[in-house]
Amino acid sequence: MPDAPVPESTAEESGRMTQPQIIKALTGMLLAMMTALLSSTIVSTALPTIITELRGSQDQYTWVVTATLLASTASTPIWGKLADLFSKKLLVQIAIGIFTAGSVAAGLAQSVGTLIAWRALQGLGLGGLQSLVMIVVAAMISPRERGKYTGPIAAVMSVATVAGPLLGGFIVDTSWLGWRWCFFTGVPLAVVALIVVQRTLDLPVIKREVRVDYLGAALIAGGVCALLIWVTLGGKQFAWASGTSWALAGFGAALLALAVVVEARVPEPIIPLRLFRDRTTVLATVASIAVGIAMFGGAVFLGQYFQIARGYSPTAAGLLTLPMVIGSMLSSAGSGALITRFGRWKGYLVGGGALTVVGFGLLGTITESTSMVLLGCYLFLLGSGMGMMMQNLVLAVQNTVAPSDLGAASSTVTFFRSLGGTVGVSVLGAVLATEVSDRIARGLAAIGVQVPAGGDSAGVGLGSLNQLPPALADIVRGAYGNGTATIFVVAAVLGAVSLIAVLGIKEIPLQTESGLERQRSREQAAV
Incomplete structure (x- = not known):
């Protein structure tokens, strides 16, 4: 008689997930991440239409974006700590549920005020998904083996970043859909992700006294x-x-x-202060803040450069960022595979930091007439540097902390990166506004139009660009082109800070046990 098939053991029984189990579980997590990122970026091209139809103001326009950013950033460390205390699977499902509920409610909003409130709820779920995906991956996969799985993660992030604005533009431009479908589109994906996570994510529940x-x-x-x-x-x-x-x-x-x-x-602190006694965590946090300011701040104004200084449509501007996205995807997947093969990781962090500084430095030379081929090469270099740094900074921290602090440590790095991004958008935006105003004033003076002291030269600017005569429109485009170069120079300096921090990180051999196995080993040793 042939032997009966041996049932596949669960992660809770063995402490290790098999590769088929990991792939199934990762599919659900990537679906959830795709839904969250797509729903976040899809709104960017639809916002002008939304604010117009709901009769909102420019201040409310800002808050539609800010509400999500505030909620996701502030909640990230809380989600991370909860992942150390409760079922990670349950938390992922709760985050998906919160995000889906916020999306449906935002799509039904009848005023900008209620839209802002539901966008904040979306942000709460988004903060959970952003931190929990990396925490679950760390629990399932050892640091040494994690590199081979960074390719799919980077691909999902890259596709969502590019596809979101393009899909948003298509929905808004399609008369029988309308802007509300920017929020409804992600709901079916979220439901599928919820079902897949329920069936495939097999992680043990921590059984100990919990004090929140x-x-x-x-x-x-x-x-x-x-x-x-x-x-x-x-x-x-x-x-x-x-x-x-x-x-x-x-x-x-x-x-x-x-x-x-x-x-x-x-x-049971939300952010254990003992984490900051570890040199790797401190330096990775500093690097994350600097790279967050540079990356998020630079990326936001890159789209503005393409649309204003170069005159491209929103859809074309999104496509023109593809070199950066492709560079990020290739370098993230490539460095991850090499890390898994050879077990060395610091060199890729240093290389990524150097490429980031070089990329931003080259972008600091652009004008409104820079060759698009050359600009694409600069963006590819920048994306390659970012791809090597983003995932590997988290990996370096996850490799050093205790398994009981895995969630808190992972979310702390993500939190400070998001915090840096928020600060970067504001600070670099202020620098750009000052530069543009000064350059427009000098341009107007050069053709004999004097701006009174304390006058608002930016009044001849973005808001009236389409109504300006060609000579004045060229001045505005030139101001935005050269002003954007200035903020890239600032971003390069911040990138150098990140590189210095990375150079100070000590390379520690990668763990060969997953977070689950390390946790189980500690529990057995304590018995």
Whole structure:
């Protein structure tokens, strides 16, 4: 009689997931990540239409974007800590559910105010998915083997980044769909992801006494939100030296100072302060902040450069960023495969940091007439550098921390990268606004049009670009072209800070056990 087939053991029984189990589980996680990223980027090209139809203001336009960013950034460390305490599978499902509910509600919104509220709910779910995907991957796969799986992750992130704005433009331009489908489109994908995660994600539930630091979570979320509101709206809706500015900055700093006191005393802190005793975690955090400022800030204004300085449509502007996306995807997958094969990782971090500095430095030389072929090469170099750094910074931290801190450490790096990105958009935006205003004033003076002292030369700018005579339109385009180059120079300096931090990280041999196996080994040793 032939032997009966042996049933496939679960991860909870063996402490190790087989490759088929990993691939099945990763499919569900990537579907969830694709849904979240696609739904986040799809709105960018639809926002002008949405604000017009709902009769919103420019301030509300800003808040539709800011609400999601605030909620996702502030909630990231909280999701990460919860992943160390509760079922990761349940948390992923909750995050998908929250994101889906926010998407449906946003699609049904009848005013900009309610849309902003539901976008914040979307951001809460997005923060969970952003951190939980990397945490689950770390639990399933050992650091040594993780590189071979970074290709699909990078591909999903790259495709969603490019496809989102293109799909958003198509939906808005299709009369029988309308902008509400920008929010509804992701719902079927989210439902499929929820089903796949339920059937394939087989992770053990931690069985120990749980004490959730509710006060610390509230203080961290409140402090981060206050500071992000201050940085995002400062210089736009209130002056930097105004009472509102000082109040927001002081309130945010006070809440975070109280959070540090609380985190030092509670048994299960949201962000364990002991993580920052580790040199790798500290330097990776510094590098993440710098690269977040450079990457997010630079990417936001790259689209503006293509549309304003070069005159391309939103769809074409999205396609012109493909060299950067392709470079990121190839370098992320390639460096991951080589790390898995040879077990060395620091060289790729250093190489990625160097390429990032070079890429931003070359972009700092562009004007409104730079060759598009040359510009594409610069973007490919920048994308290649970013691809080597983003995943591997998290890998370096995950390789050094205890398995019980895996979620908190992973989300901390992601949190500071997102925080840096938010600050970068605001700071680099302020630099660009000043540069553009000064350059327009000088351009107008050169043709005999004097701008009064304290006058708003930017009034002859973006808002009236299509109505300007050719000579003035050329001045505006030139101002945006050269002004964008200036912010890329700033981004290159920040990239250099990230490179210096990476150089200081000590290379530690990669663990050959997954987070699940390390956790099981510790539990058995404690018995």
